[in-house]
Amino acid sequence: MARITLKVTRPPATTAAPKALSSRAKRAQLQNQRHKPPAPAVAVAPAPAALPRVSGDPARTAPRGEGDRATGSPAAKRSRRGKPLPADGKRRGATTPASGTTRGADRAKAGDGGREKRAPDARGKAAEGAAPQHARAEYRPRTDRGKRRPAEAPGAPATPRAVAVPDANRPPRHEKPDDPRLSKRMSEMGLCSRREADEWIENGWVKVDGKVVDVLGMRVSPFARIEIARAATQHQSEQVTILLNKPIGYVSGQAEDGHTPASVLIRPENRWSDDPSATQFKPGHLRGLAPAGRLDVDSTGLIVFTQDGRVAKRLIGSHSEVEKEYLVRVEGTLDDAGMKLLQHGLELDGVKLRPARVSWQNEDQLRFVLREGRKRQIRRMCELVGLTVTGLKRVRSGSVSLGPLPVGQWRYLRGDEQF
Secondary structure (H helix, E strand, C coil): CCCCCCCCCCCCCCCCCCCCCCHHHHHHHHHHHHCCCCCCCCCCCCCCCCCCCCCCCHHHCCCCCCHHHHHCCHHHHECCCCCECCCCCCCCCCECCCCCCECHHHEEEEEECCEEEECCCCCCCCCCCCCCCCCCCCCCCCCCCCCCCCCCCCCCCCCCCCCCCCCCCCCCCCCCCCCCEHHHHHHHCCCCCHHHHHHHHHHCCEEECCEECCCCCCECCCCCCEEECHHHHHHHHCCCEEEEEECCCEECCCCECCEEEHHHHCCHHHECCCCCCCCCCCHHHHCCCEECCCCCCCCEEEEEEECCHHHHHHHHCCCCCCCEEEEEEEECCCCHHHHHHHHCCCEECCEECCCCEEEEEECCEEEEEECCCCCCHHHHHHHHCCCEEEEEEEEEECCEECCCCCCCCEEECCCCCCC
16 A cells, blocks of 8 residues: 655745724724823924825825825824724715815824814915914003002102192182072172173173172072172163064064064164164164063054063063053943952952053043053953953053054164163
């Protein structure tokens, strides 16, 4: 029987392929890398200009610094949290729309406490010399505040501060709230109106107890000595008072209900030719000219216009005692009881009227003398006793009478006339 000999030959040694790490081994390897001491920070150089793409040369496909992204190295496949990427090397939902590459490849480990710093790319987002996007604004000191006083050293003498010293020429401010204001006190003394007093005070024409007062609203004692400068007296002497015989259809004050104010009649051509006053007309006489009293639109007679506040206060002030005389034409029957009511006993709007002097001027005309001027007072009084007013004319104010002044014309108040 033949003997068979078997020869066993070994194949040549080959390099064994590395075994793939399991998931547990990968996690252990990453854990070890995390516990390694952080590498020193490395300054990131600015990215060079992009090189032109050359087909077939992967090294020149992307600029230096982005080779991990281009070649798919492990650094590009490592995520921010250290978890492995899928086998295709792409992170789901992390693709940049513009370039189609992953955002994780743009960040490089800088070793700054585990934080990652974005490397500059070729698109120039972090160009050399440009300020960072979230850089802190440069500090600029405020200039809208004054300089602070330096702190004083302990034991050092206190720095003297400026103290306001009251003006010796200015009178001290009165502190008693019950005392009248200066302008009101001047009006009560009959020196001028309150409006004129304010003007004089602003001009420095008023002295209180020998000191000039130029502050409005100051209160003074009722026993204070008030002096008026000569300039104020001269200014007051230049003010004029005009007497007008108002026709029917004009209102005494401002225009209302389509009626024209009576002041439009005060023109040089309407001045009475027999005016006894030697005053020459000036356009300034119309400035500040105001009616001192009212006269109904359907009434006629004397109406006073003045620039002088003293005249206005005397005629229409709350305590005025100046008499106004009217001639009133009426229709109807008036008995003795009605006449007594007209003289005293009537009231308007719940307020009793002052006593009046009422008498017959002729068989169809009454004469009224009043010391007050309520709105349409005489017409309403006549209605209360059964009379109808068909005509009303004012013929006197105080001691100044209308006289022969024609309707629609005017004259100056003479220097010897007073209300």
